Amino acid sequence: MINEHKHIQVYKGNIVHSPSIDRLETMENGYLVVNKDSVTGMYQKLPEKYQNCAVRDFGHRLILPGFVDLHFHAPQFANRGLGLDKELLPWLEEYTFPEESKFKNLSYAKEIYPQVVHALWKNGTTRSVIFASVHKDSTKYLLDLFIDSGLGAFVGKVNMDRNCPDFIVEDSTQSLSETLEIIEEYSNKSPLVRPIITPRFVPTCSVPLMEKLGAFAMDHKVFIQSHISENQGEVDWVKELHPESVDYASIYDQYGLFGHQPTIMAHCVFNTEKEIQLMAKSGVYAAHCPNANYNLASGIMPVRSFLDKGVSVGLGTDVGAGHQVSIPKVMTAAVQASKIKWLESNKTLEPLKLAEVFYLGTKGGGKFFGKVGSFEPDYAFDALIIDDRELGTLDLSLTERLERYLYIGDDRHIEKRYVAGKEVSEPKKTS
Amino acid sequence: MINEHKHIQVYKGNIVHSPSIDRLETMENGYLVVNKDSVTGMYQKLPEKYQNCAVRDFGHRLILPGFVDLHFHAPQFANRGLGLDKELLPWLEEYTFPEESKFKNLSYAKEIYPQVVHALWKNGTTRSVIFASVHKDSTKYLLDLFIDSGLGAFVGKVNMDRNCPDFIVEDSTQSLSETLEIIEEYSNKSPLVRPIITPRFVPTCSVPLMEKLGAFAMDHKVFIQSHISENQGEVDWVKELHPESVDYASIYDQYGLFGHQPTIMAHCVFNTEKEIQLMAKSGVYAAHCPNANYNLASGIMPVRSFLDKGVSVGLGTDVGAGHQVSIPKVMTAAVQASKIKWLESNKTLEPLKLAEVFYLGTKGGGKFFGKVGSFEPDYAFDALIIDDRELGTLDLSLTERLERYLYIGDDRHIEKRYVAGKEVSEPKKTS
Numbered sequence: 001m002i003n004e005h006k007h008i009q010v011y012k013g014n015i016v017h018s019p020s021i022d023r024l025e026t027m028e029n030g031y032l033v034v035n036k037d038s039v040t041g042m043y044q045k046l047p048e049k050y051q052n053c054a055v056r057d058f059g060h061r062l063i064l065p066g067f068v069d070l071h072f073h074a075p076q077f078a079n080r081g082l083g084l085d086k087e088l089l090p091w092l093e094e095y096t097f098p099e100e101s102k103f104k105n106l107s108y109a110k111e112i113y114p115q116v117v118h119a120l121w122k123n124g125t126t127r128s129v130i131f132a133s134v135h136k137d138s139t140k141y142l143l144d145l146f147i148d149s150g151l152g153a154f155v156g157k158v159n160m161d162r163n164c165p166d167f168i169v170e171d172s173t174q175s176l177s178e179t180l181e182i183i184e185e186y187s188n189k190s191p192l193v194r195p196i197i198t199p200r201f202v203p204t205c206s207v208p209l210m211e212k213l214g215a216f217a218m219d220h221k222v223f224i225q226s227h228i229s230e231n232q233g234e235v236d237w238v239k240e241l242h243p244e245s246v247d248y249a250s251i252y253d254q255y256g257l258f259g260h261q262p263t264i265m266a267h268c269v270f271n272t273e274k275e276i277q278l279m280a281k282s283g284v285y286a287a288h289c290p291n292a293n294y295n296l297a298s299g300i301m302p303v304r305s306f307l308d309k310g311v312s313v314g315l316g317t318d319v320g321a322g323h324q325v326s327i328p329k330v331m332t333a334a335v336q337a338s339k340i341k342w343l344e345s346n347k348t349l350e351p352l353k354l355a356e357v358f359y360l361g362t363k364g365g366g367k368f369f370g371k372v373g374s375f376e377p378d379y380a381f382d383a384l385i386i387d388d389r390e391l392g393t394l395d396l397s398l399t400e401r402l403e404r405y406l407y408i409g410d411d412r413h414i415e416k417r418y419v420a421g422k423e424v425s426e427p428k429k430t431s
Numbered sequence: 432m433i434n435e436h437k438h439i440q441v442y443k444g445n446i447v448h449s450p451s452i453d454r455l456e457t458m459e460n461g462y463l464v465v466n467k468d469s470v471t472g473m474y475q476k477l478p479e480k481y482q483n484c485a486v487r488d489f490g491h492r493l494i495l496p497g498f499v500d501l502h503f504h505a506p507q508f509a510n511r512g513l514g515l516d517k518e519l520l521p522w523l524e525e526y527t528f529p530e531e532s533k534f535k536n537l538s539y540a541k542e543i544y545p546q547v548v549h550a551l552w553k554n555g556t557t558r559s560v561i562f563a564s565v566h567k568d569s570t571k572y573l574l575d576l577f578i579d580s581g582l583g584a585f586v587g588k589v590n591m592d593r594n595c596p597d598f599i600v601e602d603s604t605q606s607l608s609e610t611l612e613i614i615e616e617y618s619n620k621s622p623l624v625r626p627i628i629t630p631r632f633v634p635t636c637s638v639p640l641m642e643k644l645g646a647f648a649m650d651h652k653v654f655i656q657s658h659i660s661e662n663q664g665e666v667d668w669v670k671e672l673h674p675e676s677v678d679y680a681s682i683y684d685q686y687g688l689f690g691h692q693p694t695i696m697a698h699c700v701f702n703t704e705k706e707i708q709l710m711a712k713s714g715v716y717a718a719h720c721p722n723a724n725y726n727l728a729s730g731i732m733p734v735r736s737f738l739d740k741g742v743s744v745g746l747g748t749d750v751g752a753g754h755q756v757s758i759p760k761v762m763t764a765a766v767q768a769s770k771i772k773w774l775e776s777n778k779t780l781e782p783l784k785l786a787e788v789f790y791l792g793t794k795g796g797g798k799f800f801g802k803v804g805s806f807e808p809d810y811a812f813d814a815l816i817i818d819d820r821e822l823g824t825l826d827l828s829l830t831e832r833l834e835r836y837l838y839i840g841d842d843r844h845i846e847k848r849y850v851a852g853k854e855v856s857e858p859k860k861t862s
Binding site: 081084295324336340342393396400404406407 | 509511512513515516722725726728730731754755763766767768770771773774775782784785822823824827831834835836837838839841
């Protein structure tokens with residue numbers, strides 16, 4: 001009996017998760033049985049066969065799935081909260097590109113990137129999808145840092161070979177060879193941390209570069225991330241650059257970068273109906289980044305339209321255009337933004353409920369990683385242990401305690417973080 | 432020499448304040464000379480005559496004016512983050528009124544109100560304008576708590592005698608007599624804490640009640656606060672209740688509650704041009720509460736229109752419809768909201784700059800208290816000492832450090848709070 005269950009861990013507490021966008025499941029004083037890295041089952045009464053397993057009892061605490069961030073620019077971390085009186089294109093020129101260019105020096109990456117990994121850990125983001133910079137060595141360093149941390153991540157070396165300042169523009173050939181080097185070195189190095197193909201966005205990627213990156217993705221089965229339709233100025237620029245294309249999405253699609261491997265497109269503020277349908281058909285994920293879209297005065301993504309058409313949607317902080325690393329802050333911003341969208345749409349696009357955005361910030365984004373983001377059987381045990389006593393009475397439903405934590409809690413209330421069955425200890429903030 | 436300056440305190444640090452909405456003033460390693468409760472001057476080099484005064488040197492730290500919150504419902508504190516999938520009127524019925532009714536019992540006030548004062552202290556809100564509940568004893572208790580704390584506040588016993596549930600509706604006569612009792616007892620009890628006339632809003636106040644409250648305000652020179660035009664449903668309801676009136680503002684105006692004494696009106700999302708002009712003419716303050724307006728799906732106040740027409744605008748958290756006690760969080764939400772308003776208005780209403788909302792959350796609201804909210808001569812020395820090293824490099828301009836702190840800092844970075852020249856120590860969280 002004991003041998004058969006030697007890899008079993010049982011956790012007890014007040015469990016909340018979302019198996020689907022319309023179903024928040026709660027269980028008071030429930031048991032989560034975990035076998036090595038993944039969940040075996042969730043039980044109100046511990047089954048007989050696990051009676052001899054040790055139970056870790058978290059008492060009054062909440063047990064939530066870890067948070068998933070689908071869009072985060074690691075080299076913009078030090079710029080959080082700066083330059084936000086600007087729109088996208090001037091903000092890129094004046095703040096973002098100069099900051100990113102500093103990561104040419106590995107020593108600067110060694111100063112900043114440990115802070116990034118620490119901040120994700122601190123805020124309960126157990127899985128993230130990361131833009132690094134164009135620099136190979138800094139990107140490898142960041143991949144290694146994530147591997148050491150125990151957190152899950154996709155990390156992409158950025159590709160950009162046109163329409164950007166001299167100090168950051170890449171030579172196309174070198175961009176491709178360095179990308180390939182990272183793919184080969186890191187694709188099988190860690191079960192939790194993987195490289196991802198990362199063309200910045202159409203305006204800064206030449207056609208041959210996009211073509212080759214699409215081919216790399218197919219040949220090496222590497223996932224893809226980019227940006228789409230964040231800002232009206234950007235959309236207009238893409239139209240000018242590619243008058244031959246019917247829309248923004250079809251440019252990525254034409255070059256094998258739109259769902260040919262699992263793909264995330266960040267922002268999606270101005271996509272056409274046809275583009276949304278293509279995303280649904282091709283399984284392209286939309287990363288909704290409401291804070292960033294507010295900060296750069298871009299607009300509000302009509303999330304409800306994407307959900308209604310069957311697009312997979314997750315949440316992104318979009319640090320540094322988004323100032324907050326916390327996914328709960330993005331969840332509540334997403335609810336707020338959807339309420340304004342509801343008013344703007346003459347009440348046709350129904351506001352997002354808190355339970356819906358909780359799904360988007362856990363399983364909605366987690367699906368990109370596989371079976372991640374809920375406590376269903378076979379799902380990775382990614383979990384947060386939350387002590388919310390400081391927030392007020394515990395004499396509430398678990399749904400209300402979740403709601404309150406998401407609105408007014410912060411990192412101080414997270415006691416423990418687990419990824420794939422292992423507790424993740426605090427990473428160092430300095431290299 | 433020493434005798435002449437015996438009440439002088441000198442503070443040294445990196446000073447940032449806003450003497451006017453279009454002027455953020457910064458001084459690195461500057462000196463603030465404070466005489467008893469107020470500022471004498473701000474100097475890059477300490478004048479000869481103060482050379483013998485002791486200098487409190489805060490080194491690299493920022494010295495900011497304390498934050499001012501013009502709209503906060505103390506008895507909704509325990510409801511922060513709950514019920515926010517609803518609009519104003521159902522939210523009032525289902526969450527707010529039942530919670531407020533608990534303050535009939537002083538013992539419940541003794542459980543919750545110390546947490547309110549503590550939260551304001553913690554978040555650097557040195558002055559606030561507070562709605563209590565309809566209950567006299569709880570309201571007096573809250574006034575006493577503020578007096579003991581050293582923070583500045585206006586605290587109002589709420590008046591409401593119609594259109595609300597039996598368990599909270601007041602008898603008009605009793606409402607008035609209790610209000611008068613509080614005014615008489617507290618008007619001269621403390622230089623920092625004063626009662627304020629607080630009709631909840633037109634829908635819940637009968638005409639005779641409003642008439643008498645207006646008369647009290649005039650007779651006793653008591654300031655006034657209420658709500659206006661938060662939500663379309665509310666505006667429609669007011670129209671139904673008062674078909675004789677040309678608009679919402681004119682109802683308050685008719686009964687002496689619209690600038691006849693200094694007055695704050697919270698929300699102002701749907702005011703007409705004519706109402707805005709009346710506010711400007713009558714010196715009525717608008718309390719902008721963007722978080723609450725998002726949360727209850729009300730809409731976005733066109734702040735720029737109010738500023739352009741000369742209305743005094745300050746910021747409000749509107750706890751509990753607003754979930755966050757922090758005024759910096761309201762400042763950044765106000766910038767974000769104004770960017771959406773800019774897009775909605777076809778780019779006619781220019782977005783608020785961060786420096787502008789910093790003014791609104793300090794001197795903009797502070798003016799309601801007198802000379803409060805900046806470090807100009809004769810202004811009350813209300814100050815926060817901020818240690819922002821944890822947020823990143825200090826090799827930035829003070830404007831950038833302010834911006835970064837407002838976007839990504841929190842209460843953990845506030846080291847000290849001063850009100851009217853005195854350091855305010857941490858209040859107890861329990862009675």
